[in-house]
Amino acid sequence: HTFHALRAIVSLEGVLGLYQGLVPSMIGSVVSWGLYMHLYSRCKEELSLTLQGSALYLSSATIAGAATTLLVHPIFTIKTRLQLQLRDAGADRRAEARRAAATSGDVHVAAKLVPTQKRDNYNGMADAMRRMIREEGAASLYRGLGPSLMLVSHGSIQFLGYEQLKNVARRRAGQPDELASSELLLASSLSKMLATMTTYPYQVVRSVMQQRVVVGDDVVSAGGAGAVQTVGRIRRTQGLRGFYRGVVPHLLRSTPQASITLFAYEYILRAHQRLTVSKSP
Secondary structure, three states: OHHHHHHHHHHHHOHHHHHOOHHHHHHHHHHHHHHHHHHHHHHHHHHOOOOOHHHHHHHHHHHHHHHHHHHHHHHHHHHHHHHHOOOOOOOHHHHHHHHHHHHOOOOOOOOOOOOHHHHOOOOOHHHHHHHHHHHHOHHHHHOOHHHHHHOHHHHHHHHHHHHHHHHHHHHHHOOOOOOOHHHHHHHHHHHHHHHHHHHHHHHHHHHHHOOOOEEOOEEOOOOOOOHHHHHHHHHHHHOHHHHHOOHHHHHHHHHHHHHHHHHHHHHHHHHHHHHHHHHOO
């Protein structure tokens, strides 16, 4: 559960454990959202000559999503690696105290954890990239690409829902152009939640595939299996519920992020359009 995971991470890794992978996450989010929105807007302009309505929104979102995924996938692979590694959380002198508290029934964790001196953690984003290429080959940066490309449907569903909800709001309010802030936030939030619940299993499969496979010369996990094998293993060991593990914290993080991003995009676009009109002769 979300609260249990929060307590376990803080107990074993300290508060900073909650911020593992922050740098690649920030870089990846900025680059992917900026690139995606630019491509989505351009695709809508180009395809509007031949497509309309839902077909236009789906096609534009799919093209933008596929191109963005191919370019930024390595950043999110590294982010997943950094998030999954167990942070050293200070010293061995506190490890036993943490372990005792965690296994006393207050917070349940695995009885055996990899000793600190054997973890060989990545030292940041650049070190993770360098060592992944050296230990597993450059292709490891694109592990989980198949599920990521399937996740292009996430953006397609989100933007189809977003555009359609905006159209409904316009018709109800009798406003053909600009919508109120509350209407934009509602449309962006609902469309994001719909897309997340529809495509979240792809994200789980991708994260499992992106787990670290080797430390030095030692194989430490079964990550690196194909998508079909990964799906089978999750279903066999965790059941169908395993495909939605972590969905609550994901919704709590991604829904506000998407709402704020789309809200800012809409207002920046409006400002740009007004500036363009004011400068026209």
